Amino acid sequence: MKIAARLLWLAAAIFALTAPLFLERGPLNDLWNLAFAVILASAWNLLGGFAGQVSLGYSAFIGIGAYTTVLLSLKDWNPFVTLPLGALIAAIFSVIIGLPAFRLRGPYFTIATIGVAEAIRVTASTVEFTGGSSGLRMPADTFDFNANYFAMIGLAVVTVVIAAWVKRSAFGRALAAIRQDIEAAEAVGVNSTRFKLAAHALSAALVAIAGGLYAINFQYISPASVFDFRLSLSIVLMPIIGGVGTIAGPIFGALIVSTLQIKLLSIPALRDSFLFVYGGLLIVVMLFEPQGFVGLGRRIGRLVHA
Amino acid sequence: MLEVRQLSKRFGGLLALSSVDFDVNEGDVFGIIGPNGAGKTTLFSCLVGALRPTAGQVRFRGERIDRLTNPAVVKRGIVRTHQIVRPFRAMSVAENVAVAAYFGAGRRRGADAERRVREILERTSLADVAQAPAGTLTIGQLKRLEIARALATEPRVICLDEVMGGLNPSEIVGAMALIRTIRDSGVTVLMIEHHVHAVVGVSNRILVLNFGEKIAEGTPRDVLRDPAVVAAYLGDATPALEED
Numbered sequence: 414m415k416i417a418a419r420l421l422w423l424a425a426a427i428f429a430l431t432a433p434l435f436l437e438r439g440p441l442n443d444l445w446n447l448a449f450a451v452i453l454a455s456a457w458n459l460l461g462g463f464a465g466q467v468s469l470g471y472s473a474f475i476g477i478g479a480y481t482t483v484l485l486s487l488k489d490w491n492p493f494v495t496l497p498l499g500a501l502i503a504a505i506f507s508v509i510i511g512l513p514a515f516r517l518r519g520p521y522f523t524i525a526t527i528g529v530a531e532a533i534r535v536t537a538s539t540v541e542f543t544g545g546s547s548g549l550r551m552p553a554d555t556f557d558f559n560a561n562y563f564a565m566i567g568l569a570v571v572t573v574v575i576a577a578w579v580k581r582s583a584f585g586r587a588l589a590a591i592r593q594d595i596e597a598a599e600a601v602g603v604n605s606t607r608f609k610l611a612a613h614a615l616s617a618a619l620v621a622i623a624g625g626l627y628a629i630n631f632q633y634i635s636p637a638s639v640f641d642f643r644l645s646l647s648i649v650l651m652p653i654i655g656g657v658g659t660i661a662g663p664i665f666g667a668l669i670v671s672t673l674q675i676k677l678l679s680i681p682a683l684r685d686s687f688l689f690v691y692g693g694l695l696i697v698v699m700l701f702e703p704q705g706f707v708g709l710g711r712r713i714g715r716l717v718h719a
Numbered sequence: 720m721l722e723v724r725q726l727s728k729r730f731g732g733l734l735a736l737s738s739v740d741f742d743v744n745e746g747d748v749f750g751i752i753g754p755n756g757a758g759k760t761t762l763f764s765c766l767v768g769a770l771r772p773t774a775g776q777v778r779f780r781g782e783r784i785d786r787l788t789n790p791a792v793v794k795r796g797i798v799r800t801h802q803i804v805r806p807f808r809a810m811s812v813a814e815n816v817a818v819a820a821y822f823g824a825g826r827r828r829g830a831d832a833e834r835r836v837r838e839i840l841e842r843t844s845l846a847d848v849a850q851a852p853a854g855t856l857t858i859g860q861l862k863r864l865e866i867a868r869a870l871a872t873e874p875r876v877i878c879l880d881e882v883m884g885g886l887n888p889s890e891i892v893g894a895m896a897l898i899r900t901i902r903d904s905g906v907t908v909l910m911i912e913h914h915v916h917a918v919v920g921v922s923n924r925i926l927v928l929n930f931g932e933k934i935a936e937g938t939p940r941d942v943l944r945d946p947a948v949v950a951a952y953l954g955d956a957t958p959a960l961e962e963d
Contacts, residue, residue: 583821583828590807590818597805600769602793602822602872 422573429566433559443675445562445630448569449623450671454651454663455572456619460612461649462658463585465592466515467523470530471648473510474617476537476639477503478624483549483634484542492555493564496625503621504614511613515606518595527642534640548635556632565626572619577660579615588612592658620648643688647674650691654698656707665706669694720745720907721766721797721876726775726785728761728931735761737931738775743876743924748898748908750922750939752915754952757928759911760802763878766909767799768792779876796824796875800865800882802911808854812845812864815853816871823872836871843867843897859890866897870906877901879910883917895921919943927952 429444436444453471461467481499486492514525538546579585587608590598595605628634651670656662670691677687702708721743728736736758743749751759764770766777768789777785784792807815813836820832820839827835840846843863848856853864862882869877879898883891891914898921902908912918918925919939927935927942929951935942942948 586810586814586818587822589810593807593809594805596769597801597807598818599789600767600793600799600801600805601819601868602790602798602824603818604788604790604822 426570447671448565450667451569452572452623453648454667455576456616457648458652458663459616464588464612468526469645470526472645473530473533474503474620475624478621479628479634479639482625482628492629496622499621499625500618503617507613507617511610515609534636538636551632656705659707662707722778724776727773729773739933748922750918750925751911753928758931763799798869798872798874799878800869802880804861806853813849816867819868819871825873839867858885876907
């Protein structure tokens with residue numbers, strides 16, 4: 414069973430990485446979108462799922478990555494070289510936010526993250542060097558579809574592998590202990606602040622790289638696109654719908670949410686309904702299967718075996 | 720080994736600990752008794768850094784530890800259990816203990832940590848339920864899991880907070896035997912306990928707290944005869960002393 418599941422994931426990764434050989438631009442774009450969603454969801458899950466620290470401010474890291482890439486590309490940097498720098502800036506920023514915010518517990522932490530992300534969005538719309546609310550355009554000739562496609566798929570694979578490794582490691586056990594009972598974790602020697610900061614920084618870095626690739630792909634960014642609160646919201650929805658704290662959950666969640674979004678956006682009458690649909694899905698998950706689709710799958714598995 | 724000087728803890732208008740002084744020597748089983756609300760658990764919380772004392776000092780092997788965080792104190796070798804058990808409910812019993820082996824004073828990893836976990840599960844009679852989710856254990860097993868997790872941090876001093884509460888008489892006998900084996904393995908024991916018989920049975924020194932103040936300290940025999948202790952805590956239920 415375990416081996417079969419692993420082979421399936423391997424097959425999915427190989428399929429995505431070889432898809433440009435036999436697929437058209439349209440479906441490749443869908444796959445690119447899916448990979449973007451998988452990165453956001455899996456990276457958020459490192460902190461939100463494993464350590465139970467629900468942040469609603471992850472658009473901040475997408476934006477930091479995106480703006481770093483565009484601003485440096487405008488100074489004639491190779492866009493791909495800017496990605497690690499965006500990751501580093503986002504990681505440092507996550508520590509600066511985390512130091513005060515991790516002193517807060519539960520919903521208070523979540524509210525603080527909304528505040529920080531909104532403050533950044535407003536700042537980016539006001540100050541001059543980010544181009545204000547009209548945003549920034551990438552320099553011409555910086556887009557190569559294949560390079561961007563492989564980078565995004567590759568990053569998705571790397572993110573999932575990192576998540577799987579973290580979950581099994583001592584680091585992951587510390588995060589699980591923090592989620593389940595932070596005081597008991599501290600009582601057996603787990604430095605909760607340090608591990609929360611580490612998980613936050615790791616996920617912020619991954620999300621920022623994805624943000625940089627987003628900027629390269631769309632060639633234009635603005636506070637309304639990369640610092641959008643709705644983006645933060647859907648980042649949280651994906652792991653929760655798929656199965657929070659698991660490896661497969663954020664992937665399924667990303668698949669469900671990005672498919673829905675593509676379908677809904679293509680029907681003009683339903684264009685603005687996607688938050689309504691997500692809200693409904695969220696309520697259904699919370700009420701009937703808090704472990705999301707992964708939990709549902711396990712439940713069906715048990716029924717079949719019984 | 721552990722020196723507590725003028726230790727005070729204030730919660731708003733309540734003085735939970737008031738200038739408490741005592742010393743614990745290496746190899747002691749140091750009992751702490753007193754009525755509910757006397758400040759016993761607060762004392763443990765201050766010793767391990769879960770609470771910051773309002774005033775006073777705690778020294779461990781000469782080093783001041785009263786400004787350290789709880790994990791930092793654990794890494795120096797002092798650990799506490801919780802009176803109201805706090806297992807990581809979604810983890811198995813073995814995983815619960817493994818977290819402590821990873822992040823305690825031993826900082827063990829991999830096979831070394833696994834070996835240590837198995838040893839401790841044997842010692843605390845939890846080997847049979849090693850793979851069970853901690854949320855499914857009985858209260859007696861959960862109390863032992865608290866001890867197992869604390870032991871897995873490889874402490875020099877273990878602070879046991881009412882590990883016998885809620886246990887039946889035969890489980891209490893087992894718990895007393897376990898505490899003796901912990902002492903014999905070279906770990907100094909501090910224990911808060913309401914079962915006076917049990918404390919007297921295993922301790923060589925006893926501290927009595929009442930309303931946050933130390934009202935007596937000494938050998939079990941002397942302490943139980945102290946009129947202040949009888950008045951404050953034991954009342955008419957003064958146990959007949961058993962010869963050991």
